[in-house]
Amino acid sequence: MTEQTISSEQYAENVAVQLRKGFLVYCVLRVCSKEAVYTSDIITKLRQAELVVVEGTIYPLLSRLQKDGLLAHEWQESEQGPPRKYYRITPYGEEVMHHVSRNITKLTTTLKKL
Amino acid sequence: MNEITRIHLAKVPYNIEIEAKKQLQKYIDAISVYSGDQELAQDVESRMVELLAERKIAAEGTITLNDVQAIQAQLGEPEAFSEEEVIVEENGKPAHRLFRDTTQAWLGGVAAGIGRYFGVNPLWIRLAFIVLALFSFGTIVLIYVVLWLIIPPIKTVADILQLEGRATTITAIHALNEAGTEIPTGRDRRIARGASIVAGVGISLWALGLLALIIVVSAVAVAHHNIADFLPGNQTISVLVCLAFVVGVLLFVLLLALIAYFLFSWRWTKRLWIAGLVVIVLGLAAVGIVVTGRITDNAALQQRLDSLTRTTTTSLPTSFRGVTNVSINTEGVDQVTYVVSNRAQITVSALPGGRTPKVSINGASASIQLNETGAAYRIGSNSAVGHQATVTIYGPALQGVTVEGGVFTYELIDGSVAPTFTAHVHPGAQLSIEGGNIESLTAVLGSTAAFDATSATVHAATVSLDTGTNALLGNISSLVVTAPDACPVDGSLASIEVGGVNDSHVTYNDKQIAKQSITNACAELTIDN
Numbered sequence: 001m002t003e004q005t006i007s008s009e010q011y012a013e014n015v016a017v018q019l020r021k022g023f024l025v026y027c028v029l030r031v032c033s034k035e036a037v038y039t040s041d042i043i044t045k046l047r048q049a050e051l052v053v054v055e056g057t058i059y060p061l062l063s064r065l066q067k068d069g070l071l072a073h074e075w076q077e078s079e080q081g082p083p084r085k086y087y088r089i090t091p092y093g094e095e096v097m098h099h100v101s102r103n104i105t106k107l108t109t110t111l112k113k114l
Numbered sequence: 115m116n117e118i119t120r121i122h123l124a125k126v127p128y129n130i131e132i133e134a135k136k137q138l139q140k141y142i143d144a145i146s147v148y149s150g151d152q153e154l155a156q157d158v159e160s161r162m163v164e165l166l167a168e169r170k171i172a173a174e175g176t177i178t179l180n181d182v183q184a185i186q187a188q189l190g191e192p193e194a195f196s197e198e199e200v201i202v203e204e205n206g207k208p209a210h211r212l213f214r215d216t217t218q219a220w221l222g223g224v225a226a227g228i229g230r231y232f233g234v235n236p237l238w239i240r241l242a243f244i245v246l247a248l249f250s251f252g253t254i255v256l257i258y259v260v261l262w263l264i265i266p267p268i269k270t271v272a273d274i275l276q277l278e279g280r281a282t283t284i285t286a287i288h289a290l291n292e293a294g295t296e297i298p299t300g301r302d303r304r305i306a307r308g309a310s311i312v313a314g315v316g317i318s319l320w321a322l323g324l325l326a327l328i329i330v331v332s333a334v335a336v337a338h339h340n341i342a343d344f345l346p347g348n349q350t351i352s353v354l355v356c357l358a359f360v361v362g363v364l365l366f367v368l369l370l371a372l373i374a375y376f377l378f379s380w381r382w383t384k385r386l387w388i389a390g391l392v393v394i395v396l397g398l399a400a401v402g403i404v405v406t407g408r409i410t411d412n413a414a415l416q417q418r419l420d421s422l423t424r425t426t427t428t429s430l431p432t433s434f435r436g437v438t439n440v441s442i443n444t445e446g447v448d449q450v451t452y453v454v455s456n457r458a459q460i461t462v463s464a465l466p467g468g469r470t471p472k473v474s475i476n477g478a479s480a481s482i483q484l485n486e487t488g489a490a491y492r493i494g495s496n497s498a499v500g501h502q503a504t505v506t507i508y509g510p511a512l513q514g515v516t517v518e519g520g521v522f523t524y525e526l527i528d529g530s531v532a533p534t535f536t537a538h539v540h541p542g543a544q545l546s547i548e549g550g551n552i553e554s555l556t557a558v559l560g561s562t563a564a565f566d567a568t569s570a571t572v573h574a575a576t577v578s579l580d581t582g583t584n585a586l587l588g589n590i591s592s593l594v595v596t597a598p599d600a601c602p603v604d605g606s607l608a609s610i611e612v613g614g615v616n617d618s619h620v621t622y623n624d625k626q627i628a629k630q631s632i633t634n635a636c637a638e639l640t641i642d643n
Contacts, residue, residue: 039157039161040161040164054189054190054191054194055161055188055189055190055194056145056189056190056191056192056194056195057190057194057195059149059154059157059158059195060149060151060154060195063149063151063153063154084160085157085160
């Protein structure tokens with residue numbers, strides 16, 4: 001017996017949230033791998049790449065990646081307001097990013113074969 | 115027009131509508147709870163400053179409800195700031211931290227915070243602080259100020275939950291927000307700063323005053339060479355104790371200076387902690403030296419006095435055996451007792467150098483002068499310590515005693531009967547009668563004289579009182595009291611207390627009245643039963 005308590009769209013959205021979680025990490029690492037970037041720049045870039053993100057979700061993610069040693073931050077003066085935190089990828093983060101990249105390729109290959 | 119208040123975001127000051135502030139505060143609180151990360155919350159505040167700047171609101175600009183809503187829309191729901199689905203507890207146990215409860219503060223919120231932390235009504239904590247303040251000569255005020263400075267104030271609604279040791283859940287935060295909990299900001303810190311400067315000035319003055327006092331006292335003591343006089347038992351110990359005392363006071367001054375420095379600088383460094391700790395430990399050591407020194411010195415002094423005390427017994431002339439009335443002055447002697455005995459002698463136990471008692475006999479009357487029988491024990495240049503003298507006179511049973519001054523005890527043989535006994539106690543003197551039976555006792559008491567015959571068995575008593583007299587009698591059969599007519603200006607009553615009277619009547623100022631206790635403006639007669 002199964003019970004359908006939520007709509008199909010809702011269910012699909014939940015699955016997408018799970019998928020996006022890991023994918024978002026990879027995207028953020030990529031954005032930070034080119035140059036040191038500021039939080040709102042990360043969001044802008046992700047939006048330009050048509051990945052819909054709520055700004056709020058980025059903060060805890062950056063915080064975790066930093067704690068795990070994938071990202072490092074530096075302070076830079078800004079013209080107006082307080083100094084800003086700029087994030088840059090660490091060598092360890094770079095390694096992780098390459099591994100994830102390979103995994104994604106494997107996943108897409110799987111998808112194509114199905 | 116909405117009411118405007120103040121808010122700081124990432125240390126940038128803004129004006130803000132009250133409604134907008136409530137909502138923004140709630141939002142920030144929720145973010146800090148969901149993220150569980152102080153640094154992240156700061157980053158978010160910095161971001162808010164930028165978003166405001168994009169909306170053309172710079173520092174000192176005014177934030178409206180619209181701006182807050184726009185910020186929320188941009189940043190997303192507080193839940194988005196969570197990595198996991200649910201937050202909150204640290205290692206399964208809600209955090210329990212001490213904060214100053216500025217929402218219920220009288221002063222800095224220390225007592226309110228402590229009360230809330232332990233779940234006690236803050237009034238009890240405040241009462242304890244006030245009582246301690248009275249008994250600790252202000253030290254507790256100092257402790258209060260230090261607590262004020264080192265305990266952080268409540269900054270968010272989440273802090274209130276931590277203070278009470280409750281789990282920091284979103285529901286609890288919403289409940290508190292809906293209850294309209296207002297957290298004072300900024301003002302509290304300014305008041306604390308101002309108060310700490312005032313306290314710093316006060317403590318500096320205290321320290322300077324103490325320093326000046328100890329310098330003056332030390333200088334005077336050294337100039338007069340009378341350090342040893344403070345503690346006459348042992349020279350070496352005396353000097354040590356005096357030094358320790360001075361050092362102790364100086365250390366206390368140093369501690370006050372450290373605290374004052376901290377109150378002005380507002381910085382509590384590790385170096386300051388260590389310095390304070392060292393000063394306190396050394397200070398306690400100094401106090402220990404002073405206390406043990408004093409005890410040792412007292413013991414040494416007592417030993418020295420005991421070893422110096424000499425007991426001499428002098429026989430009185432045989433004519434003393436015929437004496438029936440004695441007049442005595444015992445001033446300057448600790449304990450003088452007349453013991454009814456077959457012997458006629460006088461025993462003096464005193465330090466050497468005192469005068470010998472003078473006894474002159476004139477028929478049935480004798481006069482005994484004991485002035486200065488106990489010598490002053492001198493060490494150094496002046497101070498006198500203890501007239502440690504006791505005198506015991508042995509002689510025949512007497513019919514009358516006159517105490518001219520000092521304290522005197524007349525001791526009858528147990529079971530013996532004296533038909534009459536007359537006691538005259540001069541103003542300020544004291545007489546006790548112990549043992550034996552007295553058929554008829556007459557006591558004439560001067561003002562402020564004390565008379566006690568509770569240890570003797572008395573049948574009929576006739577007592578004449580004066581202002582401030584205090585007379586005590588046991589159970590007697592009949593009582594005649596004469597109380598003064600003139601009332602004392604200072605209100606010291608003439609008083610007589612009697613254990614019990616067998617007769618149904620007593621004579622009071624020549625009138626027969628029913629046995630009863632009487633209190634009037636001049637005198638007080640108490641009959642216990």
